[in-house]
Each structure stands twice: as C-alpha cells, then as structure tokens.
C-alpha cells in the first residue's frame with residue numbers, strides 16, 4: 001500500500017511536518033533509526049528546551065541565501081508555537097533576549113508531539129534505518145523493516161552534529177545523489193580551541209567566565225565567555241564560532257561596558273596595583289592571572305602613558321587565532337547543507353524532484369544561539385506540511 005507521506009527523521013522538523021500533513025487528512029508514516037523520537041529536543045536548552053525566540057527574523061540565520069528562510073518564518077511565528085504549548089498546558093518563560101524555555105522539562109514538548117500524532121493517526125516507526133531511496137512514480141524506500149512506498153517524501157534527518165543523538169549525513173548524501181547541490185558543512189555553535197602556544201599561557205584561566213564582546217568576520221556578540229581547559233566556550237564564543245573559518249582571527253573585548261583607559265587616567269597617581277584595579281571590573285582570579293600572563297602587575301603610578309594605552313588595547317581588543325573548533329561531536333548545529341536554491345521557499349519541495357521535500361537543519365539555514373534553530377525546524381516543517 002502506498003502511503004501519502006513518508007517522513008524520514010522524527011526530530012523537531014519531521015514531527016511538526018507530520019502533524020500538519022496529518023491535519024490535512026494525509027496518511028503519514030514517520031521513520032527514525034533511533035530508538036526514541038526527538039532526542040535533540042529532549043537535551044536542548046540544558047533539558048528545558050529553548051524552543052523559540054520572540055525576536056525571530058531572517059537576520060538570525062546564516063545561509064548562502066539570507067532571504068530564503070523569510071517565507072517559512074512569516075507563516076509560522078513564535079506565537080504559533082506557544083499556542084500549541086498553551087493548548088497542552090505546557091508552561092514556559094522568557095529567560096533573556098527573547099529566549100523562551102519550558103518551565104519544567106523538554107519532555108513536555110515530546111508528550112505534546114506524541115499526543116498530536118495519536119490524534120491525527122500518524123504512524124511512528126522507530127529503530128528503522130532507511131538505506132536507499134528510489135524516486136519514480138512516488139518514492140520507494142529500502143529500510144531494515146522492508147521496502148516502503150509513498151507519494152511524497154520528506155527528508156528531515158537534521159545536521160551531522162552530535163552523532164550520539166542519531167545525527168547522520170543521510171540527507172546530504174541523498175540530496176547529492178539526486179543531483180542537488182550541497183554546500184560543505186562545518187560545526188557551528190561549538191567551543192573553540194587555543195593554539196598550542198595560547199593553551200600553554202591561558203590554560204590556567206580554565207573555569208573563569210565573564211561578559212565580553214566577541215567579534216568574528218563582521219559579526220559581534222556580547223554575552224558570557226568561558227575559559228575551558230582546551231580553549232574558549234560560553235554563549236558569545238558559540239555564537240562567533242558559527243561565523244569562524246579555520247585560520248580566522250577573533251577579537252575579544254574583555255571590558256565591553258567601560259573604557260578602561262579612562263579608568264586608568266582617573267587613577268594616574270594611584271599606588272594601587274593594576275590587578276587590584278582590574279578586579280573592580282573583572283573576576284579577581286582572572287585579573288590576577290591575566291596580569292601574570294600578559295603584563296606583570298605594578299602600581300598604576302609606575303606605568304607610562306604608552307604602557308597604559310597598550311594594556312587597555314589588550315583588554316579591549318584581545319586578538320586570538322583559535323586552532324580549531326571542538327568538532328561536530330560538540331557542535332549544537334551544522335553550518336551549510338543543501339543549497340536553498342534547489343528548494344522552493346514556499347513549500348520546501350526540491351525544484352528538480354517533484355514530491356521530495358527537505359526541512360530543518362539538513363538545509364543550508366543555520367540559526368544563532370537562542371531558540372532560532374528549533375524555530376527554523378518548526379517553521380520549515382510547518383511549510384512543507386501544507387504541501388507534502
């Protein structure tokens with residue numbers, strides 16, 4: 001029997017698409033090789049799922065075509081998702097910067113999808129790996145549960161980051177095999193590692209976090225940064241990492257809210273030690289170690305103007321050239337993927353293969369940190385769900 005729609009991937013985008021197809025009375029089968037659905041939803045936002053952002057807009061996404069996501073985003077808004085949560089009695093709150101989190105656990109969102117799938121008679125088959133897809137009068141899928149046939153096929157297999165949560169490159173490989181262009185992928189929202197030389201100096205700062213402004217390739221983020229035993233992490237670094245390419249330099253303003261040179265001038269005749277003064281603005285342990293590493297601390301009155309300017313420049317524009325990222329195993333998202341020029345922005349259908357849809361992270365649309373990636377998964381799943 002031919003099913004109307006098969007969706008490969010029971011993650012955020014696949015589940016949303018399944019509901020929308022189900023609402024239209026389509027017979028829907030969702031396949032996933034994992035033993036449970038929505039594994040990334042479960043772990044997202046530290047288990048509380050940062051499921052959307054009140055400020056969602058095309059500017060929060062990285063893509064070779066920054067306009068592509070506009071259509072889907074305009075048809076599925078944060079209010080559409082919170083209406084679904086309200087319907088299921090799931091409470092949530094805004095943490096900061098428009099980021100919405102569940103009050104309890106992300107498990108509530110998974111229950112929501114389970115209930116909605118039952119309501120619309122959607123069949124979920126877990127532990128089912130798709131190995132091959134043949135288009136032609138619909139689609140024929142070879143799986144370890146036998147051959148399955150459908151009129152429409154939606155590929156919602158996500159990016160390749162966090163393979164232990166089920167991520168594969170299946171969607172990218174399938175698109176490539178069917179002649180669709182796929183941009184090279186790289187890890188995004190990922191910690192950066194120090195060069196060997198920097199690691200020797202800055203390893204001792206491990207565990208310290210502070211607010212900073214991180215700039216990379218024309219993008220600037222002001223949030224927390226965290227020194228790790230391998231390099232740098234924290235929200236501002238994760239954000240910048242999505243724009244970072246191997247060999248690029250990043251610039252960190254360790255004191256984004258003050259002009260430290262002005263502060264130095266106010267203490268020009270002071271006998272206070274530099275590290276002591278810096279501790280008024282930075283964590284004490286950081287000030288002590290930073291002075292030890294970069295500029296042995298003296299009394300402020302003992303520095304020349306030139307030296308103070310140099311110290312201020314180091315604090316406001318600390319330039320580092322990371323060695324690498326921590327890779328796909330630690331990346332929240334995959335940057336790159338299926339070229340949006342191959343897809344309709346209205347329906348997410350492949351222009352060259354009728355009835356074939358690609359949604360979610362497998363597409364070359366990557367959100368910044370803050371609920372934007374899940375929102376793209378919902379919005380693109382919703383868009384395809386109106387047509388598949």
Ligand SMILES: Cc1cc2nc3c(=O)[nH]c(=O)nc-3n(C[C@H](O)[C@H](O)[C@H](O)COP(=O)(O)OP(=O)(O)OC[C@H]3O[C@@H](n4cnc5c(N)ncnc54)[C@H](O)[C@@H]3O)c2cc1C
Nearest residue numbers: 009011012013033044045050157158166360361371373374
């Ligand atoms: C640790 C972590 C935390 C995150 N936190 C947030 C957050 O708080 N907010 C936010 O917006 N985003 C967050 N993200 C990103 C977000 O989870 C993803 O962008 C989003 O889940 C992508 O949805 P998707 O449907 O495209 O893919 P996924 O949710 O990854 O779903 C893809 C599904 O396809 C299945 N699959 C893959 N290959 C096959 C195959 N060959 N056969 C069958 N099934 C297959 C997988 O098992 C998986 O279930 C986080 C990601 C990670 C890793």
